[in-house]
Amino acid sequence: MTSHRDRAPLGIQYTSALTRPLKAAEDTARAIVHTIVEDGLQVGEKLPSEAKMLDYYRVSRQSLREALRLLEVQGLIELKRGPGGGPVVAGVDAAHFGRMSSLPFHLVGVTYEELVEAWAFADGQLAALAARRVADEAVRTSLDLYLEVRPSAPEGVEIEEYVDLHSHFHHTLGGLCGNKALELTLTSFRLIFSHHLLFELDPRRLGPVVEREHADIARAVLAGDEELSRKLSEDHVHTVANYYVDAATGRSLDALVEWR
Numbered sequence: 001m002t003s004h005r006d007r008a009p010l011g012i013q014y015t016s017a018l019t020r021p022l023k024a025a026e027d028t029a030r031a032i033v034h035t036i037v038e039d040g041l042q043v044g045e046k047l048p049s050e051a052k053m054l055d056y057y058r059v060s061r062q063s064l065r066e067a068l069r070l071l072e073v074q075g076l077i078e079l080k081r082g083p084g085g086g087p088v089v090a091g092v093d094a095a096h097f098g099r100m101s102s103l104p105f106h107l108v109g110v111t112y113e114e115l116v117e118a119w120a121f122a123d124g125q126l127a128a129l130a131a132r133r134v135a136d137e138a139v140r141t142s143l144d145l146y147l148e149v150r151p152s153a154p155e156g157v158e159i160e161e162y163v164d165l166h167s168h169f170h171h172t173l174g175g176l177c178g179n180k181a182l183e184l185t186l187t188s189f190r191l192i193f194s195h196h197l198l199f200e201l202d203p204r205r206l207g208p209v210v211e212r213e214h215a216d217i218a219r220a221v222l223a224g225d226e227e228l229s230r231k232l233s234e235d236h237v238h239t240v241a242n243y244y245v246d247a248a249t250g251r252s253l254d255a256l257v258e259w260r
């Protein structure tokens with residue numbers, strides 16, 4: 001294997017229109033998505049049986065299975081095996097959105113360092129957008145929670161619980177930007193970083209710092225101060241990224257973002 005430094009990655013192309021005709025399976029996948037949206041299917045609900053879908057979409061069994069597999073890869077459905085199994089709606093997970101983008105990121109040569117830069121930019125924007133919407137009741141009530149900083153490190157808290165607590169602040173902030181296209185794209189950088197790298201560490205050691213920074217961001221957003229919210233959020237990303245780099249010798253951010 002040659003290192004990624006020796007060979008140029010694939011370049012980014014800008015096609016004027018994506019005109020490739022859809023294959024039968026893709027066409028069917030699109031039709032299934034249409035059904036999910038039209039029928040308002042929710043997470044955990046089953047799609048119709050294979051026999052019903054074959055009849056309804058009028059495609060070969062192979063195309064139907066390929067279509068379902070395509071949707072499974074995108075994270076939209078889960079294929080439960082065994083008796084009583086079948087395709088179930090899995091929802092739209094921001095982490096899957098991140099996973100999808102990690103493939104082109106990998107191929108065009110995005111490094112974790114660039115990812116951190118994108119993440120800081122994105123989190124800064126999200127906080128600034130939330131600050132702009134401070135008149136909204138939802139912004140005030142959901143950020144109030146984070147103003148208080150607990151005096152001691154959360155030693156008794158399990159790692160998973162701690163990660164949930166930390167992530168919850170960012171999910172909340174993402175949800176307050178008031179634009180789902182921005183919420184999905186801008187939150188994906190943080191999710192890629194935490195799923196690829198942060199899970200290796202015990203984040204509880206950073207606990208008091210993180211809580212204080214969350215409280216500062218919440219306060220700036222609640223004051224409607226867009227510039228300060230942006231800056232504090234960017235700084236917070238660097239606190240977390242630096243913790244990863246400093247936490248052990250030999251860790252760096254110059255590797256290519258993996259596709260996973």
Ligand SMILES: [Zn+2]
Pocket residue numbers: 166169170210214236
């Ligand atoms: Zn945080």
